[in-house]
Amino acid sequence: MRRTLPFALVTGVGFFMLVQYFIPKEEFEIAYEWILDWTIVIGCFAMLLGLWSLTRVNISKVQRKTPGWGYSLIAIAGLVFMLLVGFIPGQKSLERGSTFMLLFEYIYIPIQATMFSLLAFYIASAAYRAFRARTVLATILLLSAIVIMLRLVPLGPLSAVNQWLANFILTVPNMAAKRAFWIGVGLGVTATSLKILLGIERTYMGRD
Amino acid sequence: MNFYERMMNLDRRWIYLVIGLVVVITAIFPFDVPLYVTPEVRSIYDYIESLNPGDVLMIGVDYAPEVMAELHPMTYAISRQCFKKDVKLLLCCLHQNGPGMVEQVISQVSKEYNKVNGVDYVYLGYKPYPAITILAMGQNFRIPFPEDYYGKPLDSYPMMRGLTNFSNVKAIINISGGSGTEYWINYANGRYNAKLAIGVTGVMTSDYYPFLQSGQIFGLIGGMKGASEYEYLAEKAGYISKAKNQLSAYKTMPIQTTSHLVVIFFIVVGNIGFFMSKKKKSRI
């Protein structure tokens, strides 16, 4: 019962969504819109799971006073303060200029953008330490990468040649390679979706 | 340890220092970088140029602050071009940390052009589950978004009269830093035949050329270079101004140039060191 009914629900809703794609009848469209509408509502509740998980982890670190618990306190303080400045003024807090949006613009944006900018240093380090032309294939990869990177470098009379070559690489061999990749993705997703609908794939349900 | 082995075992913080210095010095002493505008960027610019005042363009902004360096300039340039041409904008955000990014752009650009919320633009806001939200918008924008980002019912806005779903907008430009682009291609264009163009990060650019060739998207702005190409076109036409510091992608181009040269240098030197130290080891 605990597994059979959910599987029946997956199969029922799934096959309905599959079949309605091919049947342009009003009743099917109405049911389709209801399913989409309800799924968005369920999604709102599901998103809270991650938030609760994060809060729980940090609270338990503070309670148990594990090493570095002070930083978890900072995380909780940040969370609580954002909730206060977000909920107390009401929906006006979402407008630019509110304290809530100021914290988003001057705390969240700079830290998040800077954290990802560290990747530039890591890629430079990787370029020096790891990118080796050990084989013919690796050499092809590196040469192709160098042509693409040189697009942004003024090379005088060679610039036009490099631009042409970069455009050729992107629109012919790269396009062909990525097309094969997307075809594989499409076939894989279709196969997995069919397995889920037919009840062959059940790992998403978890264990009893 | 010989010279090449020491070269190979260099502490990575020296590499960080070199790239950091190159970036900082170039930022202090910038220079002009010539740009070659690619057809895939020009096609989006030319399409928006062909729009008439009163036409509605949808912009799906699906990115968070971590990739704003590459994507924010695209959003700004396209918004400014549209508002200058009196094209109306319908914006939405399907990334959980992105709603504030859209609010930043639309509140600033609408003030520059005296555009009014509900008349010249509507910002739908955020919803989870991008795939479901896109499918729902294809039926009716009011299914996922009965109210806009600010909490007002969509039907209270004059601009939303006659705007039901994707068939009522001229095109959709999706600016995305993640898997959102796939959903727009698959569901908006695939299911509802919406005219779609995309702006993506540099990392993602090479993946979407098949869709450009197949006609599923009519344009592709790829990364910071694509954004600066778009800014170059918009600046030539007077939609954005260098004097007002609106070329946010283009001003990083000199740093891109010098950094790319440094990375290529690292690759070459790294390989020389690797092969020379390997040669020395095989002699021993």
Next chain:
Amino acid sequence: MGTEEIIWNGVAAFLVLCIYTFLYKDNPFYKFAEHLVVGVSAGYFAVILYYNGFVPKLITPLKQGQWVYIIPAILGMMMWTRFSKKWSWLSRFSLAFYIGSGTGFAIPLYMQNYVLRQFSSSMLPMGFSSWALFCNILIIVGVLSALVYFFFSKEHTGIFGGTAKIGIWTLMIGFGAGFGLTVMGRISLLAERVVFLREYLLELKYYLYLLFKYGLPL
């Protein structure tokens, strides 16, 4: 920039530098900024989800008497039972609804857009009379050989192996292009941050010059 903007941007610049200290080694400044952003982003998302998700999709319809929305609300709350060992089986119903709807429409759309459309777009006119026609040959050969390479149920020997070899060369050129663009993407993130710091320092220098010259905050 006014005084308030100078102060806020100063906070932002301080946090940027806190993060960059990690390049030398892990330190309290980096840890402080890292944990602060975790809390702020969680709080930000909770508020956005409430006002853009719950209010228009659940609270407002229920206030308007659309009681049918209680059903998805119950299904959504059942999702929260995942944390309970005794009641986690209830969350399967919500998952079933979401997964069922997701997989159902995925089948025709992924087949149409990622398989059939891509195959049909590969059916290009071939020839040697123009560069475009020759490129079409390269595209068709590239797509087919890359697909052959991905077929691991047969050993890559003989003609099949030769075709797969052309496929892997095509893939390597594609990955090289991706790598080149990735370098550009990563560098641009750093470039933007450095430009932000440069512009803030210039604005701060001008602000302090005005402050010391005229003695008035802006």
